[in-house]
Amino acid sequence: MARTIGITTADDIATGLVEGNQLVGKLRVHAHGSSHGSDDEPLLSLPPEGIAQRFAEEIRAVAEGETVTAIGVGIPGIVNCGFIEESPNLRQLKGAHMQDLVGAALRNFGITAPVYVYNDADVLAAGLAATHGNLDRFIRVWTLGNGVGFGVYPRREGVWEGGHVVVSLDPRERYCGCGGVGHLEGIMGQRAMRLRFLDMEPDEVFENAQKRDQRCVEFVKLWHRALAAATANSIHLAGPGKFFISGFNAKHLDLNLLHQYLHEMVKMSPLQSYVFEVVPDSDVNGVIGAAVSAAQNAAQ
Numbered sequence: 001m002a003r004t005i006g007i008t009t010a011d012d013i014a015t016g017l018v019e020g021n022q023l024v025g026k027l028r029v030h031a032h033g034s035s036h037g038s039d040d041e042p043l044l045s046l047p048p049e050g051i052a053q054r055f056a057e058e059i060r061a062v063a064e065g066e067t068v069t070a071i072g073v074g075i076p077g078i079v080n081c082g083f084i085e086e087s088p089n090l091r092q093l094k095g096a097h098m099q100d101l102v103g104a105a106l107r108n109f110g111i112t113a114p115v116y117v118y119n120d121a122d123v124l125a126a127g128l129a130a131t132h133g134n135l136d137r138f139i140r141v142w143t144l145g146n147g148v149g150f151g152v153y154p155r156r157e158g159v160w161e162g163g164h165v166v167v168s169l170d171p172r173e174r175y176c177g178c179g180g181v182g183h184l185e186g187i188m189g190q191r192a193m194r195l196r197f198l199d200m201e202p203d204e205v206f207e208n209a210q211k212r213d214q215r216c217v218e219f220v221k222l223w224h225r226a227l228a229a230a231t232a233n234s235i236h237l238a239g240p241g242k243f244f245i246s247g248f249n250a251k252h253l254d255l256n257l258l259h260q261y262l263h264e265m266v267k268m269s270p271l272q273s274y275v276f277e278v279v280p281d282s283d284v285n286g287v288i289g290a291a292v293s294a295a296q297n298a299a300q
């Protein structure tokens with residue numbers, strides 16, 4: 001069966017060889033620094049050509065000389081036909097044609113398989129659909145990482161920047177990476193939490209909330225209300241259904257609290273059949289989704 005390679009940058013740079021809907025061998029994972037409190041942010045400091053080169057090196061290492069039929073790349077931001085229209089958390093990619101850059105870097109290594117670039121949350125949604133037997137229905141995924149991503153499968157026309165939906169009318173809510181006021185990511189994103197709590201790391205905020213530190217308790221409530229609000233908005237527009245929640249900050253989620261808030265926000269009975277599923281490991285599913293999406297594109 002044809003083998004493809006998927007690579008994503010959701011939490012780490014994760015790369016894997018995929019056959020069917022499954023990983024072949026081990027996932028190759030490199031932390032890129034920005035998401036786990038490390039000071040060095042290599043991807044953030046690289047120009048688009050440098051990032052493409054890093055991707056090409058990872059892909060070459062995973063291919064190990066094998067022939068692959070397609071390569072799928074997941075990148076945060078608004079991606080249109082391989083072109084990065086906007087990427088609040090990897091700002092230097094704005095305006096870069098990553099599909100061409102990664103393809104060119106790979107050709108230097110003798111790899112000529114077609115490259116397809118997607119939004120990283122969309123490939124995660126595709127991967128979750130593939131690995132959870134949900135390829136026949138509409139699913140959505142929130143990724144709670146450095147930024148907040150929103151992915152849908154199957155892909156639909158539109159922009160789908162769900163991480164930037166407005167969940168607060170408070171003009172002081174201006175911590176979003178894109179600069180917009182009142183955004184979901186401005187409350188839930190790792191970078192936004194660091195800006196809000198200059199004196200503690202996000203993990204400490206959640207720990208201190210457990211210890212009844214009032215400022216942290218209030219914030220953790222806001223954090224859950226924000227996700228409930230964004231989910232309620234999506235339900236009121238596209239209907240109920242399955243919502244996966246992934247990313248390294250999914251570990252802080254209190255599903256009971258989230259359900260309680262969402263129940264307060266969604267009152268029309270036909271809309272109440274929603275389900276949450278937390279899938280902490282976004283890397284494997286993202287890589288599978290990128291590879292499966294590339295295989296589908298290459299077969300068209």
Ligand SMILES: [Zn+2]
Nearest residue numbers: 164176178183
């Ligand atoms: Zn925003």
